[in-house]
Amino acid sequence: MREQPLVMPKMSMTMEEGTLVVWHKSPGDEIRSGDVVCEVTTDKVDMEVESPLAGTLARIVAQPEDVVPVGEPIAFIASDADDLLDGLLDGPSGNGSAGSGSSGDGSAGDDPAKSEPATASPTPVSANDSAASAQGSVAAVPYARTRAAELGVELATVQPTGPHGTIRVADVEGQAGQPAPAVQPAPAPAPAVPAPAAPARGKRGPRALIADRMSASAQIPQFTVYRELNLDTARRAGASWTAVLTHAFAHALRAFPALNAVWTGDDVQRLDVVGVALAVDTPKGLIAPVLRDPDLVTLPVLDRQLRELVGRARDGKLGLADLDGASTTVSNLGSWQVESFNALLTPPQATALSLGAVGPQVVPVEDGIGVRTRCRVGLTLDHRVGDGADGARLLATMQQLLEHG
Amino acid sequence: MDLVKDAETATSALTTMWTIRRFEEAVDDLFARGLMHGTMHLSIGQEAVPTGACLALREGDYITSTHRGHGHCIAKGAQLDRMMAELLAKETGYCRGRGGSMHIADVATGNLGANGIVAGGVPIAAGAGLAVKMRGQSHAVLSFFGDGAVNEGAWHEGVNLAAIWDLPVVFVCENNKYGMSMSVNRASKVDNLADRAAAYGIPGVTVDGNDPQEVHDAVDEAVERARAGNGPSLIEAVTYRWKGHSKSDKNLYRSREEIDSWREQDPITRFETAVLHQQTLTESELAACRDAARDAVRAAIRTANAAPDASADELLSAVYSGGKQ
Numbered sequence: 060m061r062e063q064p065l066v067m068p069k070m071s072m073t074m075e076e077g078t079l080v081v082w083h084k085s086p087g088d089e090i091r092s093g094d095v096v097c098e099v100t101t102d103k104v105d106m107e108v109e110s111p112l113a114g115t116l117a118r119i120v121a122q123p124e125d126v127v128p129v130g131e132p133i134a135f136i137a138s139d140a141d142d143l144l145d146g147l148l149d150g151p152s153g154n155g156s157a158g159s160g161s162s163g164d165g166s167a168g169d170d171p172a173k174s175e176p177a178t179a180s181p182t183p184v185s186a187n188d189s190a191a192s193a194q195g196s197v198a199a200v201p202y203a204r205t206r207a208a209e210l211g212v213e214l215a216t217v218q219p220t221g222p223h224g225t226i227r228v229a230d231v232e233g234q235a236g237q238p239a240p241a242v243q244p245a246p247a248p249a250p251a252v253p254a255p256a257a258p259a260r261g262k263r264g265p266r267a268l269i270a271d272r273m274s275a276s277a278q279i280p281q282f283t284v285y286r287e288l289n290l291d292t293a294r295r296a297g298a299s300w301t302a303v304l305t306h307a308f309a310h311a312l313r314a315f316p317a318l319n320a321v322w323t324g325d326d327v328q329r330l331d332v333v334g335v336a337l338a339v340d341t342p343k344g345l346i347a348p349v350l351r352d353p354d355l356v357t358l359p360v361l362d363r364q365l366r367e368l369v370g371r372a373r374d375g376k377l378g379l380a381d382l383d384g385a386s387t388t389v390s391n392l393g394s395w396q397v398e399s400f401n402a403l404l405t406p407p408q409a410t411a412l413s414l415g416a417v418g419p420q421v422v423p424v425e426d427g428i429g430v431r432t433r434c435r436v437g438l439t440l441d442h443r444v445g446d447g448a449d450g451a452r453l454l455a456t457m458q459q460l461l462e463h464g
Numbered sequence: 465m466d467l468v469k470d471a472e473t474a475t476s477a478l479t480t481m482w483t484i485r486r487f488e489e490a491v492d493d494l495f496a497r498g499l500m501h502g503t504m505h506l507s508i509g510q511e512a513v514p515t516g517a518c519l520a521l522r523e524g525d526y527i528t529s530t531h532r533g534h535g536h537c538i539a540k541g542a543q544l545d546r547m548m549a550e551l552l553a554k555e556t557g558y559c560r561g562r563g564g565s566m567h568i569a570d571v572a573t574g575n576l577g578a579n580g581i582v583a584g585g586v587p588i589a590a591g592a593g594l595a596v597k598m599r600g601q602s603h604a605v606l607s608f609f610g611d612g613a614v615n616e617g618a619w620h621e622g623v624n625l626a627a628i629w630d631l632p633v634v635f636v637c638e639n640n641k642y643g644m645s646m647s648v649n650r651a652s653k654v655d656n657l658a659d660r661a662a663a664y665g666i667p668g669v670t671v672d673g674n675d676p677q678e679v680h681d682a683v684d685e686a687v688e689r690a691r692a693g694n695g696p697s698l699i700e701a702v703t704y705r706w707k708g709h710s711k712s713d714k715n716l717y718r719s720r721e722e723i724d725s726w727r728e729q730d731p732i733t734r735f736e737t738a739v740l741h742q743q744t745l746t747e748s749e750l751a752a753c754r755d756a757a758r759d760a761v762r763a764a765i766r767t768a769n770a771a772p773d774a775s776a777d778e779l780l781s782a783v784y785s786g787g788k789q
């Protein structure tokens with residue numbers, strides 16, 4: 060019988076750390092392989108952790124609310140089962156990336172730095188990468204690139220003879236005989252968004268994730284355009300106002316593909332899917348599950364999907380896939396009679412839409428004063444992705460859609 | 465071929481099943497520790513299907529595989545270290561570390577490749593069958609796919625072509641009850657997916673996919689039929705995956721009780737019990753199979769881990785031909 064580590068498992072391709080939520084087993088409990096021993100949360104989704112081994116839970120080393128990097132022990136299990144990886148990952152490897160993991164002897168004195176998985180630290184942009192991409196921005200056929208690399212020729216200095224100014228193999232080889240002009244590769248630009256510091260181990264309460272996201276948002280040059288939308292003639296078909304406005308907003312985003320996008324750190328990336336995250340207030344805090352292509356279903360169907368999604372969010376039944384792929388987030392504080400508010404962007408999304416209260420308002424009309432059903436919405440934009448007029452046009456389209464269906 | 469009563473075959477079947485299980489457990493652990501790139505799909509619980517099926521094949525026969533394909537590769541004789549290297553993104557991997565779990569192909573053993581596209585292997589198998597037929601060879605082609613694949617257009621087209629041209633293909637459906645979270649009962653109106661065979665005028669049978677003998681017998685008969693020029697067959701092997709569909713599966717669509725009840729029908733435990741009962745192998749011979757599998761997987765991890773990492777520098781050489789003359 061030996062103590063073997065149960066590690067904070069990586070449960071999605073992007074997970075780097077998890078927060079312990081609750082233990083379902085206590086020290087001394089018998090465990091079968093496949094039993095759920097605890098739950099951890101990542102990106103606010105609770106996931107069950109199954110034991111990979113049969114044995115007895117010997118020691119628990121991570122308590123609820125502890126944040127543990129992927130791959131570090133959260134408990135030790137006394138087991139007769141083979142540890143398949145025992146001793147395998149300590150030796151030299153290609154890049155040392157697999158040289159982590161616990162050694163399996165259960166010693167708690169493992170140097171945490173040693174068992175930090177390489178994937179947990181963001182890769183800094185190296186000068187090499189940027190030189191490569193500088194080469195990449197010159198049009199050249201692939202084999203010309205290969206030859207340029209082999210011959211030590213700077214592509215930027217080659218005179219292209221191919222169509223549309225494309226460098227051909229012969230151009231590179233012709234240049235190779237001549238002395239290379241002294242062109243220095245441009246210095247590496249600083250990354251647009253500062254790389255987040257490596258996560259520190261420790262307790263992180265439920266506000267921590269929102270704090271991280273919104274602090275990152277505060278670095279984004281963003282602005283909000285407001286508009287009163289007239290809803291007198293909007294088709295409702297029994298749907299909630301959130302559904303009606305989300306439907307119109309998604310239609311408008313599809314009409315302005317430049318805004319259905321995310322900012323990738325150095326460029327705009329348009330998305331094929333119109334992914335609209337919905338800010339839901341739950342007992343465990345704010346969470347934003349994503350509706351995919353809500354404009355492609357009818358309003359009554361969207362209304363149903365929306366209720367179902369909000370229900371699952373409140374019951375803690377969302378999966379990680381529910382949180383992926385949004386270009387925008389819709390928040391509605393209208394039910395609290397809030398007239399209007401400024402929603403911050405959730406990086407890397409390009410926009411956010413805030414919905415105020417829907418209700419009758421006294422407004423000037425052609426022949427005097429009238430009462431109209433209206434809602435004040437605010438569209439926040441990442442200024443790197445779009446300008447004020449882009450936002451204004453999108454809201455104008457929303458208004459048209461709401462008037463004419 | 466009697467898998468249970470013949471000592472050599474029993475040893476081979478058991479070692480293959482344990483190797484698949486151990487390989488995937490190791491992969492699961494490596495992923496959990498953050499050491500593996502990309503996502504992957506594990507077939508733990510389904511080992512009897514590829515094991516029984518591939519025992520009916522011989523050298524020169526082909527398979528096509530799926531997104532859940534580690535078992536198919538191993539049962540068809542792939543090298544574990546090259547598979548592991550592929551998953552660890554090493555230069556020595558089957559696709560030089562560029563494809564990962566879902567793109568392992570090994571032409572040397574007739575493995576025409578895993579496939580990230582559901583039902584993607586089915587037309588490929590029909591094509592391979594057509595090649596075999598046009599060349600006048602007697603090889604068989606075995607196409608593995610899941611229950612989700614049978615509702616894809618490509619599946620219909622591939623099976624229909626194989627049927628009308630009497631191609632030597634065996635279609636093996638690994639019905640593990642779900643396509644992602646979609647229960648097979650909600651996705652198809654027929655009671656058995658093998659009933660679909662009637663639509664193409666080919667034989668269809670449903671077998672216990674947790675019994676390598678039953679799988680083997682059905683595949684063996686179908687392979688003989690194929691080699692004799694009598695065309696394709698459809699075999700539905702009913703089994704179950706113990707693990708989530710891929711990573712980040714919360715199992716919201718099935719109950720713990722259901723998973724536990726299938727764990728109790730572990731194909732490996734069942735086979736070991738049957739082999740002991742028949743006194744084909746002793747306890748210590750069973751243990752030797754387990755140890756052999758463990759040692760092979762550990763050796764594969766050691767070799768793969770020591771290999772150089774795949775490099776992004778010359779990815780294009782896999783895209784364009786003639787890069788190096």
Ligand SMILES: Cc1ncc(C[n+]2csc(CCOP(=O)(O)OP(=O)(O)O)c2C)c(N)n1
Nearest residue numbers: 532580581582610611612613640642643644
């Ligand atoms: C053509 C296509 N559609 C959808 C997907 C997404 N997808 C990946 S696996 C999967 C489920 C496949 O289920 P099944 O065929 O039963 O295989 P299993 O995962 O159960 O082994 C789906 C829908 C895909 N990869 N390809």
Ligand SMILES: [Mg+2]
Nearest residue numbers: 610611642643
């Ligand atoms: Mg399935």
